[in-house]
Amino acid sequence: MxxxxxxxxxxxxxxxxxxxxxxxxxxxxxxxxxxxxxxxxxxxxxNGTRRPAAPNATVGADAHGDPGGSAQELRPGTSVYExxxxxxxxxxxxxxxxxxxxxxxxxxxxxxxxxxxxxxxxxxxxxxxxxxxxxxxxxxxxxxxxxxxxxxxxxxxxxxxxxxxxxxxxxxxxxxxxxxxxxxxxxxxxxxxxxxxxxxxxxxxxxxxxxxxxxxxxxxxxxxxxxxxxxxxxxxxxxxxxxxxxxxxxxQQPTSPRRSVPIKAMVRCLPLWAIFTGFFSHFWLCTIVVTYLPTYISSVLHVNLRDVSSLPTGHRIGSRPDGNWFLAARHHRPCRPRPRGALGLLLPSLCAVALPFAAPSYAMTLTLLILIPGTSNLCDSGFIINTLDVAPRYASFLMGVSRGFGLVAGIMSATATGFLISQDSVSGWRNVFFLSAAVNVFGLAFYLTFGQAEIQDWAKERTLTRL
CATH class of the missing domain: 1.20.1250.20 (MFS general substrate transporter like domains)
Known part of the structure; x- marks a missing residue:
């Protein structure tokens, strides 16, 4: 029954x-x-190209004189801010x-x-x-x-x-x-x-x-x-x-007695820090791509607002900063995910470094912008589900902590990008992508050095035996 x-x-x-x-x-x-x-x-x-008199002013679409053409396409009466x-x-x-x-x-x-x-x-x-x-x-x-x-x-x-x-x-x-x-x-x-x-x-x-x-x-x-x-x-x-x-x-699902989370053991566990560092590096670059993609295309390539919307057709949208949270529920057997996780950090870094040099070519820039999130997809089968190998008993808790590291990376990368491009548009974007590549390379080196796929001693189920 x-x-x-x-x-x-x-x-x-x-x-x-x-x-x-x-x-x-x-x-x-x-x-x-x-x-x-x-x-x-x-x-x-x-509108970064115009010179309005006051912030938060409501102006017509033809009042900006934007050489890039984006301002002329705005609806009359919409607000433009300083x-x-x-x-x-x-x-x-x-x-x-x-x-x-x-x-x-x-x-x-x-x-x-x-x-x-x-x-x-x-x-x-x-x-x-x-x-x-x-x-x-x-x-x-x-x-x-x-x-x-x-x-x-x-x-x-x-x-x-x-x-x-x-x-x-x-x-x-x-x-x-x-x-x-x-x-x-x-x-x-x-x-x-x-x-x-x-x-x-x-x-x-x-x-x-x-x-x-x-x-x-x-x-x-x-x-x-x-x-x-x-x-x-x-x-x-x-x-x-x-x-x-x-x-x-x-x-019918197996249950185990509720135990306290071994925080001290987790803090001292380098394989866990390798996962956290991988999350931080991965979300740093992906946040920039998802958040600043329209701004970059509009300001650097001078593409009008309508064409900006046609860009993500080949975009690997699943790379959004908070889109991998449901992977914790995926059934999989222990494996060695480090090679794919490493490629998920290395390949986007190479594309990011190449982006500033590809700016004169519209097609090459779009190709690299598509490849960055596309190649980062390899992280899904790497460190993103690595917590299920290292500590399956605490996978939900550790996924939450890992996501916290990703959110911190999103905050820092968005803030740093705004600061860098405010100094100079051309060199600022170059520094943004170079910094992102450096963060990814650091995460890659740390993950390859300390990352593991074996369950840790503090996360193993222990059976009590009485003599």
């Missing part, structure tokens, strides 16, 4: 848990478009500050009040703040930074709460598939916003980037609070067969 529920309630696209994955897919899509939308909008929000590159870097990095602040508290809160409320509230708050962003920009850059930080806190709640949802809804043998469906929403959302963001800005004005995707998030909130429940046992619409299948599958 114990085996019948799993046999009857096997995976299927008509199951409620698959519907939950699709709803979460849409929610992740909304979250990432709200985050990346600013990278597209800021090309129209800030934000220096340092200010832009601060705005870009502020959302990561918010995510870090809620990375740990949101997981604890989800266990108390329920993941449905935490994730839904995070999505709703982020969507409302997105709708308010154009008004905040008119009121001043300080308010924009505050809005983006608060939005990061809301998104941190939404990202973290998903782990608790799947702990009660996903049978162990289906977690990889369900979490991949849900997590791919962030990849697809990045692709969508980079494809249509420039077109929306040109046709309707850049504020509509925030209005449209903020509204999409609010719509997802209605769907979320209507369809989703924390526990399949409490869901009023779930079939008896599926409920029995999920409950029986979760009851």
């Amino acid at each position: 114990d085996e019948k529920p799993p046999a009857r309630g096997g995976p299927g696209f008509c199951s409620l848990r698959c519907g939950l994955a699709l709803v979460m897919h849409l929610s992740n899509l909304a979250l990432i478009t709200q985050r990346v939308g600013l990278s597209i909008a800021i090309v129209a929000m800030v 934000w220096s590159p340092e200010t832009q870097g601060l705005i870009f990095s502020s959302i990561n500050y918010g995510i870090i602040l809620t990375l740990i508290p949101s997981g604890y809160l989800a266990g108390i009040v329920g993941a449905k409320r935490v994730l839904g509230a995070g999505l709703l708050i982020s969507s409302l703040l997105t709708l308010f962003t154009p008004l905040a920009a008119d009121l001043g850059v300080t308010l924009v930074v505050v809005i983006r930080t608060a939005q990061g806190m809301a998104q941190g709640m939404a990202w973290t709460g998903q782990f608790t949802i799947w702990a009660k809804w996903a049978p162990p043998l289906e977690r990889s598939r369900l979490t991949s469906i849900a997590g791919s929403g962030a990849a697809f959302g990045t692709f969508i916003i980079l494809c249509v963001g420039g077109l929306i800005s040109q046709a309707l004005g850049w504020p509509f980037i925030f209005y449209i995707f903020g509204s999409v998030g609010c719509g997802c909130c209605v769907l979320w609070f209507t369809v989703i429940y924390d526990d399949p046992v409490r869901h009023p619409c779930i079939s008896v067969r599926e409920k029995e299948h999920i409950v029986a599958s979760l009851a």
Whole structure:
């Protein structure tokens, strides 16, 4: 009798848990478009070639005299702001500050009040703040930074709460598939916003980037609070067969006694630091590519806003800074992931070093910009899932710590990029990519020196024997 529920309630696209994955897919899509939308909008929000008289001034599209041609394509009446590159870097990095602040508290809160409320509230708050962003920009850059930080806190709640949802809804043998469906929403959302963001800005004005995707998030909130429940046992619409299948599958998974996390042993573990360093290096460069891609294309290649949106067609969107969080649930056997992880750091570094020299060639620049995130995909089967080899018992905790290192790298790289390009556009971008390559090479050397794929002694299960 114990085996019948799993046999009857096997995976299927008509199951409620698959519907939950699709709803979460849409929610992740909304979250990432709200985050990346600013990278597209800021090309129209800030015109670095003009000389306006006052900050936060609302001007017509034909008043800038932009030789690059991007300003003439702006909708009349849209605001253009005097934000220096340092200010832009601060705005870009502020959302990561918010995510870090809620990375740990949101997981604890989800266990108390329920993941449905935490994730839904995070999505709703982020969507409302997105709708308010154009008004905040008119009121001043300080308010924009505050809005983006608060939005990061809301998104941190939404990202973290998903782990608790799947702990009660996903049978162990289906977690990889369900979490991949849900997590791919962030990849697809990045692709969508980079494809249509420039077109929306040109046709309707850049504020509509925030209005449209903020509204999409609010719509997802209605769907979320209507369809989703924390526990399949409490869901009023779930079939008896599926409920029995999920409950029986979760009851059969092996459990071990709860033990304290060996923090001291982790701090002294060099293979763990190799993973953390790999995360830091990987996210440093990927953050720059995802965040500053439209700005770089517009300012260096002088491509108009419409053509910026056509660039990510071959872009490996899954390289977004927070898109690999669901890999912790992937089933895999221990292996030696270092060669692929090493290539995932080495090849993007070579492309980054070559970028400044390829600037005169439009085709070569686009090729390198596509290769950087494309080759970094090799990290997915390298150090990103290396925690499952080194300490499988604490993989979830260590993935959270690793993601924290990635967020810190995102903050530092966005801030450093804004500072460097403010000094001089040509040499500034060159220094940005050289610095990114240096960070990657350092992470590569550290990972090759200390990285391992064997389970550590402090992470092994120990059986007590009595004589």
